[in-house]
Amino acid sequence: xxxxxxxxxxxxxxxxxxxxxxxxxxxxxxxxxxxxxxxxxxxxxxxxxxxxxxxxxxxxxxxxxxxxxxxxxxxxxxxxxxxxxxxxxxxxxxxxxxxxxxxxxxxxxxxxxxxxx
Amino acid sequence: xxxxxxxxxxxxxxxxxxxxxxxxxxxxxxxxxxxxxxxxxxxxxxxxxxxxxxxxxxxxxxxxxxxxxxxxxxxxxxxxxxxxxxxxxxxxxxxxxxxxxxxxxxxxxxx
Numbered sequence: 001x002x003x004x005x006x007x008x009x010x011x012x013x014x015x016x017x018x019x020x021x022x023x024x025x026x027x028x029x030x031x032x033x034x035x036x037x038x039x040x041x042x043x044x045x046x047x048x049x050x051x052x053x054x055x056x057x058x059x060x061x062x063x064x065x066x067x068x069x070x071x072x073x074x075x076x077x078x079x080x081x082x083x084x085x086x087x088x089x090x091x092x093x094x095x096x097x098x099x100x101x102x103x104x105x106x107x108x109x110x111x112x113x114x115x116x117x
Numbered sequence: 118x119x120x121x122x123x124x125x126x127x128x129x130x131x132x133x134x135x136x137x138x139x140x141x142x143x144x145x146x147x148x149x150x151x152x153x154x155x156x157x158x159x160x161x162x163x164x165x166x167x168x169x170x171x172x173x174x175x176x177x178x179x180x181x182x183x184x185x186x187x188x189x190x191x192x193x194x195x196x197x198x199x200x201x202x203x204x205x206x207x208x209x210x211x212x213x214x215x216x217x218x219x220x221x222x223x224x225x226x227x228x
Contacts, residue, residue: 004160033215042204042218043161050213058215090160092216106153106216108160 001026004109006091012115013081021076021112023091030096032074033106036060036087043090049074050096081116088113121205126223129199135192137222139205142186148209150181152190154201155221161204164190195226 007022025032030051035043035058045058049068063085065077074093078085094106122140129135141150151166165172165179167188172179178191192199204221 031213035216035218042220043216045215045217048213048215056213059217088158092160105163105166106161108162111158111160 003027004091004093004107006109006112008112009110010113012117014117015082017081019078019081021089023074023076023109024072025093025107026072027093027107028071029093030071032068032091032093033058034066034074034076035090035092037090038087046076083116086114086116121207121219123205123219123222125220126225129195129224129226131197131226131228132194135195135199135224135226137190137203137224138187139190140187141205141207144185144207145209148207150179150188151206151208152177152179153204153206155204156201197226197228200224200226
């Protein structure tokens with residue numbers, strides 16, 4: 001298994017540009033999430049998904065869109081990049097435990113380092 | 118999910134045990150204690166989790182107090198590669214795969 005993969009590893013954007021950060025997992029996990037981590041800070045949840053076709057907002061969703069058309073993929077779209085979105089973005093996935101509301105161990109990707117000028 | 122409190126930083130000598138505390142005094146009966154770590158610039162990595170009993174795996178041991186209001190992660194023989202930020206996270210029955218990360222503890226292992 002490749003686990004959780006993210007592309008690109010690095011990206012530089014100009015203010016106002018849009019782009020999509022890719023995330024894929026090959027473990028057939030139901031749950032997938034996107035986090036951002038600003039320098040010296042902990043991770044903050046942007047959006048999450050409990051299955052194909054189902055997404056919801058996390059703590060800091062503004063300026064980002066997500067969709068989940070397949071179990072494997074969970075792309076994150078920046079609609080109009082701003083310097084405040086300069087950060088490291090991590091994608092994660094996990095199984096749903098029995099009952100479907102809680103989760104087992106989460107697996108994180110290597111991250112995408114985004115700079116917005 | 119219950120809030121956690123961890124010391125901002127700790128030091129440990131290589132080869133010695135590292136004991137990282139976490140306070141979660143508002144934990145409820147169906148909430149688990151999870152530990153993750155993040156080595157510089159990498160994605161967080163799962164270490165161990167527990168409900169009420171002490172747990173051990175190949176990476177670490179987790180000691181949870183009887184009242185479940187605090188726990189300690191033990192790295193029995195710390196190495197330089199264990200230098201990382203360690204996060205204690207309480208996850209309940211309705212987490213839906215969401216983790217709430219605090220500031221964590223920066224563990225520095227020195228020679």
